[in-house]
Amino acid sequence: MIRMNDVTVVYDNGIRAVNKASLRVDEGEFVFLVGASGSGKSTLMRGLLGLKTPSTGTITFNDLKPTEIGYLPQQTIVQRDFPASVREIVQSGCINRCGLRPFYNKAEKKLAADMMKKLEISDLANRCYRELSGGQQQRVLLARALCAAKKMILLDEPVTGLDPKASAEMYELIESLNKKDGMTVIMVSHDMNAAVKYASHILHLGGKQLFFGTKNDYMNSKIGRAFISAMGGEEYV
Numbered sequence: 001m002i003r004m005n006d007v008t009v010v011y012d013n014g015i016r017a018v019n020k021a022s023l024r025v026d027e028g029e030f031v032f033l034v035g036a037s038g039s040g041k042s043t044l045m046r047g048l049l050g051l052k053t054p055s056t057g058t059i060t061f062n063d064l065k066p067t068e069i070g071y072l073p074q075q076t077i078v079q080r081d082f083p084a085s086v087r088e089i090v091q092s093g094c095i096n097r098c099g100l101r102p103f104y105n106k107a108e109k110k111l112a113a114d115m116m117k118k119l120e121i122s123d124l125a126n127r128c129y130r131e132l133s134g135g136q137q138q139r140v141l142l143a144r145a146l147c148a149a150k151k152m153i154l155l156d157e158p159v160t161g162l163d164p165k166a167s168a169e170m171y172e173l174i175e176s177l178n179k180k181d182g183m184t185v186i187m188v189s190h191d192m193n194a195a196v197k198y199a200s201h202i203l204h205l206g207g208k209q210l211f212f213g214t215k216n217d218y219m220n221s222k223i224g225r226a227f228i229s230a231m232g233g234e235e236y237v
């Protein structure tokens with residue numbers, strides 16, 4: 001579905017956020033994007049979405065348009081305070097389907113309602129987003145991403161900051177989307193236990209690309225063993 005070849009992304013301030021990263025994603029895969037803070041994970045996602053143009057390298061899509069990808073961005077304190085209702089936020093995931101039409105049609109409203117049902121947040125539809133718990137907020141953003149997603153979702157740290165129960169529930173949801181619905185998933189996470197459990201492939205960034213390949217190859221590699229152990233997943237090493 002996606003081929004990324006030697007992609008480098010440089011910001012206007014001269015920071016080289018991604019340095020020669022390559023990646024291949026095929027249908028049904030579950031790719032974990034790992035690496036220290038500042039290693040370019042979020043920037044690489046923005047590159048895949050077409051929100052940031054690579055300085056060099058190529059990204060090609062096969063059987064997939066960037067508008068068929070759902071995106072759950074990394075959260076900031078400001079976004080957590082967003083003063084809109086749950087329904088409004090979930091429906092906004094349909095914006096790419098609207099084209100130039102300035103309102104949501106029946107089918108889009110139904111899609112948003114279906115996604116709220118799927119993520120068990122229908123009863124929150126009229127609530128204000130900023131009054132919700134962290135776990136509820138992430139479900140709302142996942143429902144929003146699913147309104148946009150036809151084949152693939154990109155999730156940037158969807159469980160960071162959640163308590164263990166909410167985090168486990170998010171992982172179960174994401175796993176079911178991948179396994180049952182056949183959704184291709186690319187996810188940023190610092191949780192190496194989850195990576196070991198769920199990933200089919202792992203991309204490890206750090207200054208340059210440190211690894212890309214299957215989870216099993218990663219777990220047998222020097223870099224993989226060291227990182228899993230350093231991040232608290234030592235029971236697998």
Ligand code: ADP
Pocket residue numbers: 011012013015016017035036037038039040041042043044
């Ligand atoms: P990660 O998601 O792995 O923490 P980021 O992709 O957010 O990493 O950031 C990679 C590098 O790019 C960091 O050095 C960061 O400071 C820098 N960076 C991120 N966003 C911007 C931006 N909008 N403008 C300039 N530099 C940025």
Ligand code: MG
Pocket residue numbers: 041042043074156
């Ligand atoms: Mg990030």
